[in-house]
Amino acid sequence: MSSIAFVGAGPTTLYALKALLRAPVRGVGVTVFEAEAEPGVGSPYRAGWNGPSMLSNIASAEIPPVTETLLAWLQGRADAELRDLGVEAADLSDRTFVPRVALGRYFRDQFERVVDQLRSAGACVDVRAGRRVDDVAIRGEGVELRWSGATGAETGRFDHVVLATGHQWPSKQESRPGYFTSPWPAATLAALPPTKVGVRGSSLTAIDAAIAVAGAHGAFTRGADGRIKYEPAAGTEGLRITLMSRKGLLPEADFYFPLPHPPLTICTPQAIAGVIEAGGVDLLDRAFDLFRREMAAVDPAYVAAVGLQRGDLEAFGEAYFADRMATDPFVWAATNLAEAQANHQTRFTVPWRDALLRLHEVMASITPHLDKVQFDRFSRHLKPVFVDAYGAAPHESVERMLALHRAGKLEVLALGDDHMVDTRRPEGGARLTRRGISRSFPVFIEGTGQRILGAIQFPFLSLIEQGVVRDAGAAQDAESDKVEGARGVEIDDHFSLVADGLTPDRLFCLSLPFILGRHPFAQGLTSSHEMGEIVGRRLAVVAARSAEAAHPPVDRLQAVA
Incomplete structure (x- = not known):
């Protein structure tokens, strides 16, 4: 029978596992590796990685359900648990935006249920939380994984492997004093002093960074008039946050649209x-x-x-x-x-x-x-x-930005194309030079979100050395003398890595930074569902073939003769 390994246990893997249930999985081996202690959550929704005030920008009406909708799951929680998640029961609807950590709790629970369903269907499921996969290599007719955990280094070989490692940020968040290469984990930003903070970016990622910093030095409250106000804590007079981007725009507020969407008629x-x-x-x-x-x-x-x-x-x-x-x-x-x-x-x-x-x-x-x-x-x-x-912001996030601005704690700066940010100052932080004027920020945070990465930045060295992972668009690039940066790695329409001698469906890549060139809008849960469905359906076919090979149908006429 087939053995399948998933590297990463976020929502994309969860949706793939759900799709796999469509096949006869009795005897199929499924191993899920997750570097963190809790599988199923995903880094965009993990507590600690995200602050309690960081809101998701997708509501239950848009989230493809796993075993039940997000709304139904929330309505089944006790009031105490909802309060712990930062959710008001009275405010719940299928259009409510809830904190990211609430989504994380939902996905963790759904992961456990889908694993139980797979086991009930006869699959042999092994969830290895706290195990970080360090390398992946093609070995003969299989894929070898090397991982590490509390018991040291181990290796194993699998017939099919799905790489779903999610976002990839620099290993060191504060790479130099006062310079942060990403806003995550948010808990680090909450410990920053109340000073001048520069954030490169002005979209949702940057807003998350601003809220994490501001929330540590004050409180957002909603008054009797329904308006949100930011109340700075004593001794935080020096706090001032500057969001900066080329256009200097805040995202627009979430707008109403019908579900399901009406079909397109021309650009179909x-x-x-x-x-x-x-x-x-x-x-x-x-x-x-x-x-x-x-x-x-x-x-x-x-x-x-x-x-x-x-x-x-x-x-x-x-x-x-x-x-x-x-x-x-x-x-x-x-x-x-x-x-x-x-x-x-x-x-x-x-x-x-x-x-x-x-x-x-x-x-x-x-x-x-x-x-x-x-x-x-x-x-x-x-x-x-x-x-x-599609990056419209939850209304409450926009309200918080307006409240910070009214409190004199937030500005947005349009950089244009003619500017320079020096992040290698001996004194730390960064210096912005724009139109001949310089400004210093003792703290500077990169908040532009996940960028496309090329093959050389792939996390598994053996696959690079074996030529299994290669830059996408190589053929087109050879015809052009203009090079603009990475376009991800070469995958086919089913997310299989493309390389000479690599059989189809052997090795799938759903790792976000390396597929953004081919799928530029893949940073959402609807995309996680679509990608997980595609790979899960392919694996379901593989599992069905494997089951048939292990237990071929009996020709009853021949048996009687």
């Missing part, structure tokens, strides 16, 4: 598949033309307002952000928040916003087929629009 998956099949150097522009026509059909007034009907993707990328960039970010945020809250109350959908949300995944399918020049155009001008649409 089938139409984009036709564009991809036709190929050509103008692939991106032909796909953008479908995008433009879809937007015009959905919201002609918006298309006319931003000049989308007559402009190219570069012009649209500029026009989309133009009004916001010309307005104070906090003034815009307050106005946008009021609009979003009113639309949620009346269940009104802004057509163009919902269209962008539906279009981003369809348009993403062209990215593996773009050469370097076109990939750069997509990444610089169109991708930020889609990220802005």
Whole structure:
């Protein structure tokens, strides 16, 4: 029978395990390795890694259920547990945004239930928490893993391996005094002194960093008027947080949209598949033309307002952000928040916003087929629009940013392209130089989120040395003299690593930094579900074949003869 190993036990692995249940799994060996003590949680939702005030930006209505919906699970918790998770029972609905740690508790519980279901179905499941996989290598007809834990180093060989290691951050959070390469774990930021704090980024990741720092030096309270206020603690007069990004914009507030989404009619998956099949150097522009026509059909007034009907993707990328960039970010945020809250109350959908949300995944399918020049155009001008649409922030997160600003503790700075950040100062922190003016930050935090990584940064050295892991887009890159950075590693449509001599379905890669080039919008739970489903279904086929080979059907006529 087949043996399957999962490296990493976050939500993506959980959804793959659920999909595996569709196959006859009796006798199949499933081993799950998780470096942390609690499997199933995932780093974006782990306590300690995330502060109790950090909110998820996805509600139960959008989260693909495992054994039950998030809302049903929360409604089944005792009031004391809900309070511990930072959830108010009276506020619960399928559109409520809850703290990240509450999602982590939900996924931990769902992981345990799916493991029980697999065991009940006859699978041999071994969950190895607190075991970090140090290396992976192809050995003959299998994949060898080497891992370490409390009992020292061990090795084992498996027929199929799924690498689902999630985000990858530098091993040392504070790489130099006062300079933090990521906001996680948030517990570290909570210990920072009340000083000038610079955060590179102004999206949800940066907001999480700001909330972690501010929460350690004051409290967010909601008054009788319903407005959130930030009350600084005594002795924190020196605290001032600066979020900085090229455009200097805060994310917009979560907007109302119907579920399920209505189907696209022009820029459909089938139409984009036709564009991809036709190929050509103008692939991106032909796909953008479908995008433009879809937007015009959905919201002609918006298309006319931003000049989308007559402009190219570069012009649209500029026009989309133009009004916001010309307005104070906090003034815009307050106005946008009021609009979003009113639309949620009346269940009104802004057509163009919902269209962008539906279009981003369809348009993403062209990215593996773009050469370097076109990939750069997509990444610089169109991708930020889609990220802005699906990266809308929970209303309470926006309210907290406004409260910090009113308290004189937060500003947002537009850097433009002409600036320099020196993070190697002898005194620590960082110095920002912009337009000939310098500013010093004793604490500086990188808050731009996960970036795409190339093969050389893959965490398992043997796979690099064996040539199993290689940079994506190598063929396209050879035809272009313009190089813009990593595009991840080479995988096929089913997330199998592609290499000479490597059999299909032997080794899957779902590790986020290395698939973002091919799947640029894969940083969410709906993507975790889709990717886990694809790999889980492939493994289900493998398990079924293995079961049939172990117990072939009996030819009864031949047996009687």
